[in-house]
Amino acid sequence: MEQYDVIILGGGAAGLSAGLYTTRAMLSTLVLESVGYGGQVLVTDIIENYPGFPEGVKGPALSILMEEQTRKFGAVMKFEEVISIEQIGEPIKLVNTSEAIYQARTIIIATGGSHRKLQVPGEEEFAGKGVSYCAVCDGNFFRNQKVIVIGGGDAALDEGTYLTGLVEQVTIIHRRDELRASKILQQRAFANPKIDFMWSHVVEEFEGNGILESVKLRNLKTSELFSIPTAGAFIYIGFDSNSAFLNGQVPVDEFGHIYANGQMETSLPGIYACGDIRVASDKQLGGAVGDGITAALASYRYLTELDT
Numbered sequence: 001m002e003q004y005d006v007i008i009l010g011g012g013a014a015g016l017s018a019g020l021y022t023t024r025a026m027l028s029t030l031v032l033e034s035v036g037y038g039g040q041v042l043v044t045d046i047i048e049n050y051p052g053f054p055e056g057v058k059g060p061a062l063s064i065l066m067e068e069q070t071r072k073f074g075a076v077m078k079f080e081e082v083i084s085i086e087q088i089g090e091p092i093k094l095v096n097t098s099e100a101i102y103q104a105r106t107i108i109i110a111t112g113g114s115h116r117k118l119q120v121p122g123e124e125e126f127a128g129k130g131v132s133y134c135a136v137c138d139g140n141f142f143r144n145q146k147v148i149v150i151g152g153g154d155a156a157l158d159e160g161t162y163l164t165g166l167v168e169q170v171t172i173i174h175r176r177d178e179l180r181a182s183k184i185l186q187q188r189a190f191a192n193p194k195i196d197f198m199w200s201h202v203v204e205e206f207e208g209n210g211i212l213e214s215v216k217l218r219n220l221k222t223s224e225l226f227s228i229p230t231a232g233a234f235i236y237i238g239f240d241s242n243s244a245f246l247n248g249q250v251p252v253d254e255f256g257h258i259y260a261n262g263q264m265e266t267s268l269p270g271i272y273a274c275g276d277i278r279v280a281s282d283k284q285l286g287g288a289v290g291d292g293i294t295a296a297l298a299s300y301r302y303l304t305e306l307d308t
């Protein structure tokens with residue numbers, strides 16, 4: 001059985017950053033990735049808020065650079081899906097994948113997640129061309145224009161309020177006639193003159209010609225179908241964390257995010273969680289990179305203490 005000091009689950013920005021630091025600290029490192037190195041970065045057209053790229057950087061190009069840099073310092077990288085982990089005794093852990101079983105002294109979980117999709121026509125076609133899942137990432141593209149936000153929870157109101165600092169008007173479209181969001185966020189949104197609401201409406205289709213131009217809505221009370229023009233549509237209907245494979249072994253919140261402290265330590269010794277999978281993550285690329293680095297250094301310190 002192959003044995004490593006560190007096994008990193010997930011080869012997105014957090015996992016690759018962690019791998020860069022563990023290999024440079026001379027820890028033998030395996031990165032396991034099931035879909036594609038870069039994770040969410042790989043499916044992002046242009047990133048404008050990652051430091052060092054004043055003109056922005058294309059997600060696929062950045063993913064290749066991150067992968068190359070981690071590989072260059074000696075990380076073993078394999079395309080395998082992690083099925084489960086087992087704690088055999090401190091510090092021995094096993095990682096079971098679709099192909100093999102590996103032994104680790106520390107595990108860094110960086111399996112991220114994905115924004116839930118509406119799964120209506122046009123959503124995929126206009127993703128990155130008007131349809132977005134991140135106001136902090138893409139709000140700037142819609143300065144002084146009218147946008148819509150879809151959802152009724154904390155994220156929809158929080159990001160909708162953020163957008164009012166940039167855009168002319170935010171219309172929040174919600175399928176119910178009351179919000180799930182916390183009362184304080186509701187009060188703020190109701191008091192904001194740049195926010196209006198369309199209750200009991202759902203999006204049926206995103207429409208446009210090359211870029212998003214309008215959304216087709218259905219009034220759930222009357223079944224009426226109609227279109228409204230919009231430059232941008234921000235979808236906040238949930239985030240699916242990739243933590244089901246942990247099978248409850250590592251404590252998670254109601255959304256599957258893993259609890260970890262400022263050192264990225266979970267409650268299990270030698271097991272760390274970083275990036276979007278972590279409770280309270282800001283779900284930003286820079287944050288995921290920082291988390292990965294912190295997890296790697298915490299893992300290094302843990303192993304150094306064990307060995308001295």
Ligand SMILES: Cc1cc2nc3c(=O)[nH]c(=O)nc-3n(C[C@H](O)[C@H](O)[C@H](O)COP(=O)(O)OP(=O)(O)OC[C@H]3O[C@@H](n4cnc5c(N)ncnc54)[C@H](O)[C@@H]3O)c2cc1C
Nearest residue numbers: 010012013014034039040082112113137275276283284285
């Ligand atoms: C369309 C889009 C645009 C964005 N734009 C911006 C932006 O402009 N600026 C910004 O700062 N942020 C942006 N973000 C957010 C940013 O990309 C993420 O916060 C960050 O990349 C998260 O990195 P991560 O490594 O934590 O998770 P992820 O990128 O989700 O990586 C997790 C990896 O783990 C793998 N994995 C999952 N489960 C398993 C398993 N069981 N076995 C093996 N591998 C597994 C996945 O395949 C994935 O590659 C955007 C996100 C999206 C989707």
